[in-house]
Amino acid sequence: MAGTRTHADEAREEVVEAALARLGLDAKARLLAGQDMWTLPGLPEIGLKSLVMSDGPIGVRGVRWTADDPSVALPSPTALAATWDPELARRAGVLLAQESRRKGVHVLLAPTVNLHRSPLGGRHFEAYSEDPYLTGLIGAGYVKGVQSGGVGTTVKHFVANDAETDRFTVNNLLSERALRELYLAPFETIVENAHPWGIMTAYNTVNGTTMTEHRYLVNEVLRGEWGFDGFNVSDWTAARSTVGAIEGGLDVAMPGPDTVYGAALAAAVRDGKVDEATVDTAVRNVLRLAARVGILEGAEPVVTELPETVDGSELAREIARRAFVLVRNEGALPLKPGRVALIGAAARDARVLGGGSATVFPSRIVSPLDGLTAALPEGTLTYAVGAAPDTELSVFDPGFELCAICRDADGNVIGSDSAPGGQLKWMGPSALPEGVTYEQLHTVEVTGTFTPRESGLHAFGIQGIGTFTLTIGGTTHFDDVQNPAKDDPFITFFGEPTPRAQAELTAGEPVDVSLTYVVEPPEGLTMRAIIFALAHQEPQRDPDELIAEAVAAARDADTAVVVVATTERVESEGFDRADLRLPGRQDDLVRAVAAANPNTVVVVNSGSPVELPWRDDVAAVLLSWFPGQEGGAALADVLTGAHEPGGRLPTTWGSLTDAPVTQVVPSDGELPYTEGVFIGYRAWEKEGRSPSYAFGHGLGYTDWTYESVEATGTTVRVRVRNSGQRPGREVVQVYLAPSEPDAERPARWLAGFAGVEAAPGESAEVTVELPRRMFEIWDEMTMSWSLVKGSYEIQVGRSITDRRLTATINV
Ligand code: BGC
Numbered sequence: 001m002a003g004t005r006t007h008a009d010e011a012r013e014e015v016v017e018a019a020l021a022r023l024g025l026d027a028k029a030r031l032l033a034g035q036d037m038w039t040l041p042g043l044p045e046i047g048l049k050s051l052v053m054s055d056g057p058i059g060v061r062g063v064r065w066t067a068d069d070p071s072v073a074l075p076s077p078t079a080l081a082a083t084w085d086p087e088l089a090r091r092a093g094v095l096l097a098q099e100s101r102r103k104g105v106h107v108l109l110a111p112t113v114n115l116h117r118s119p120l121g122g123r124h125f126e127a128y129s130e131d132p133y134l135t136g137l138i139g140a141g142y143v144k145g146v147q148s149g150g151v152g153t154t155v156k157h158f159v160a161n162d163a164e165t166d167r168f169t170v171n172n173l174l175s176e177r178a179l180r181e182l183y184l185a186p187f188e189t190i191v192e193n194a195h196p197w198g199i200m201t202a203y204n205t206v207n208g209t210t211m212t213e214h215r216y217l218v219n220e221v222l223r224g225e226w227g228f229d230g231f232n233v234s235d236w237t238a239a240r241s242t243v244g245a246i247e248g249g250l251d252v253a254m255p256g257p258d259t260v261y262g263a264a265l266a267a268a269v270r271d272g273k274v275d276e277a278t279v280d281t282a283v284r285n286v287l288r289l290a291a292r293v294g295i296l297e298g299a300e301p302v303v304t305e306l307p308e309t310v311d312g313s314e315l316a317r318e319i320a321r322r323a324f325v326l327v328r329n330e331g332a333l334p335l336k337p338g339r340v341a342l343i344g345a346a347a348r349d350a351r352v353l354g355g356g357s358a359t360v361f362p363s364r365i366v367s368p369l370d371g372l373t374a375a376l377p378e379g380t381l382t383y384a385v386g387a388a389p390d391t392e393l394s395v396f397d398p399g400f401e402l403c404a405i406c407r408d409a410d411g412n413v414i415g416s417d418s419a420p421g422g423q424l425k426w427m428g429p430s431a432l433p434e435g436v437t438y439e440q441l442h443t444v445e446v447t448g449t450f451t452p453r454e455s456g457l458h459a460f461g462i463q464g465i466g467t468f469t470l471t472i473g474g475t476t477h478f479d480d481v482q483n484p485a486k487d488d489p490f491i492t493f494f495g496e497p498t499p500r501a502q503a504e505l506t507a508g509e510p511v512d513v514s515l516t517y518v519v520e521p522p523e524g525l526t527m528r529a530i531i532f533a534l535a536h537q538e539p540q541r542d543p544d545e546l547i548a549e550a551v552a553a554a555r556d557a558d559t560a561v562v563v564v565a566t567t568e569r570v571e572s573e574g575f576d577r578a579d580l581r582l583p584g585r586q587d588d589l590v591r592a593v594a595a596a597n598p599n600t601v602v603v604v605n606s607g608s609p610v611e612l613p614w615r616d617d618v619a620a621v622l623l624s625w626f627p628g629q630e631g632g633a634a635l636a637d638v639l640t641g642a643h644e645p646g647g648r649l650p651t652t653w654g655s656l657t658d659a660p661v662t663q664v665v666p667s668d669g670e671l672p673y674t675e676g677v678f679i680g681y682r683a684w685e686k687e688g689r690s691p692s693y694a695f696g697h698g699l700g701y702t703d704w705t706y707e708s709v710e711a712t713g714t715t716v717r718v719r720v721r722n723s724g725q726r727p728g729r730e731v732v733q734v735y736l737a738p739s740e741p742d743a744e745r746p747a748r749w750l751a752g753f754a755g756v757e758a759a760p761g762e763s764a765e766v767t768v769e770l771p772r773r774m775f776e777i778w779d780e781m782t783m784s785w786s787l788v789k790g791s792y793e794i795q796v797g798r799s800i801t802d803r804r805l806t807a808t809i810n811v
Helices: 008-021 025-031 077-082 086-101 132-147 176-183 185-194 215-225 242-247 264-272 276-293 310-325 368-375 543-555 586-596 629-639 680-687
Strands: 053-055 107-109 157-158 171-173 198-201 231-235 325-330 339-345 379-382 398-407 413-419 422-427 443-450 456-464 465-471 475-482 498-505 511-518 528-538 559-565 598-603 620-623 669-671 702-710 714-721 730-740 749-757 763-769 776-779 785-789 792-798 803-811
Touching: 008 276, 008 543, 025 264, 025 276, 053 413, 077 086, 077 310, 086 107, 086 132, 132 176, 132 185, 132 749, 157 185, 157 215, 176 185, 176 776, 185 559, 231 276, 242 264, 242 276, 242 475, 264 276, 310 629, 339 368, 339 543, 368 379, 368 559, 368 629, 379 543, 379 749, 398 528, 443 528, 456 465, 456 511, 465 498, 511 528, 543 559, 543 586, 559 586, 586 598, 586 702, 702 792, 702 803, 714 730, 714 749, 714 792, 730 763, 749 763
Parallel strands: 053 107, 157 198, 171 669, 198 231, 339 379, 339 559, 559 598, 598 620
Antiparallel strands: 325 620, 398 413, 398 443, 422 528, 443 511, 456 498, 456 528, 465 475, 465 511, 702 714, 714 763, 730 749, 730 792, 776 785, 792 803
């Protein structure tokens, strides 16, 4: 059960009950429906303020989807998990609570704790790991941190939202064992250890029941067995039926104002289809949340003393370097004094975060080029693009200065707003510029100037659906309707921009740009919204020429550092990946540079696994994930050796052909998880395949000797010595392997871990307590956990394949 009630909890419950008793059916039903994209209605009659939610997980976007409402951007969730440090995750949470408070946000829609089932999962970067235990502990740290700042969380997406293809409708078919031992496990750990105030139910269906109506998993498992007492919010537009959702334990249907709750719910009660007591239960859950975050009059919030203020940039930088995983180092790192050739489009235009609803807008971005320029002696660094990963137009290119002008049907200006980067996401009436209403609004024009940084043929285009006019330098290039490419309405938000204009421009010379949109309700979305963007692409140069330039730069340098990256089209929301290859000519680039300079270091800037076919031909490979706003500064810290890279792989990296579980495309609406409990390293080991880099792997700049392991009961003590030349931090990993092979169970699994620091020559001891659950399986006959007695080998080491010491225990 999730904690026992304190006096303060009891006092809040009393206020909640009193408030509930004063509400009529219509007000109750209204409270359970979003009033717009991000908020619930306030109810002044009971002293309840409007509850504000915002996306995370790496920052706090707030209620406006725009760069002029910036947020700190921490490294991607995969990076946070790569630190293997729940305490660091807690500190990340403290910062995010601080950001939430600054922006008036009461609930952060995070963390994402779905599992890395298939490397093709489009939102892989936004989840933590392929291992449920690591995921659960990082998630618990994160939730504790956010909530210690008095801000709620919604652990998401409950449950089995492990891929994006047909995510609204897919029926994931899972065995009860796989559900319990893998997919539910992180949620359970977080409920037990961090007592989250919220959960978000997923779009998908599990074993025939859509998750926003899954009475068994929500009411019986989550609330009943685990004792979850927070609120359950639907993923955005996931609630489909009034009666099904309320009976299935869904408290809040988002976004509003048109949802299955509100008036429809009140009517269902009046028609006798829903018991008012069921509505009361949901309202109670929402009021309890409101009391906890301090927006219900008379209730003392859970947090009355805020944690100390955190420096967001510093923390972002610390997490990034602690997350970088050095998977290969043939002596190239740390960099030796000398000339460095920095190569790659992402070295200059850093890709610091993944796409989709996880997007936030940092107020600054330190690219690898910025970071290394600041860290290396003047005159020792050169830069070459080498190869562009992006073959399409992108939103948010540098060089635009734009604003948005709103006009009525007669062409009169009725309002305006800033439009940084030319992207507008005004969702709901409250997002419109001051004084503007949907009734009056006829067109929105994004207008201003673009100053190119390179001369040549620039391309411009449009992301969005509807009627547009695009004018560049006084010439109208497009004046027509742009239709959706796919039927997922979220493509409007994140879809591929369509090229519509080309213009020959000169570097440094501004040109007028204008994109006008004729306002109409976007299809498939229930809420009024203005969502479109002006997109752009730099002049395209001959790729062979670019690679040749990079090779020349590499030849002239002592070390070549190549930054390769994925793009928003590869890792985002609403679609899965088609392959694991680096986009564009980046593999060719690395091969050519490595052939020219034996001291080639490759930095892999992706949120999730990519194939590295040249990995054995380069001197070092450093995975930097999506490293957040300070990524370039952290990269300089690590490359120069000011700090060691601290990360260990939270997920196996290998090629798509070797990956044992890849299926993300449903057939006839169904996606069977046929692999059962064998995902990630559990599956790689079962299949007897060797990945490129194993789960848990990661090098620092010192060496470690494993000296002893001792197991007393389920307490494991491990002594390690820093046998290298510099101080370091080791992640001691404990795997549990049944002594008798059992085809139904993995060969071994992660059962505990601990970080430890030591100076050169110094030894240190860690104690790892193995939870009882590590020795249990879910028994599908009795529908309960069952201890598997017998002998187990405790295997201690640096990764799942680099095991150094063993001990045996009997349970
Ligand atoms: C995503 C959620 C997100 C929500 C609000 C959904 O499409 O799946 O993770 O919190 O949108 O942006």
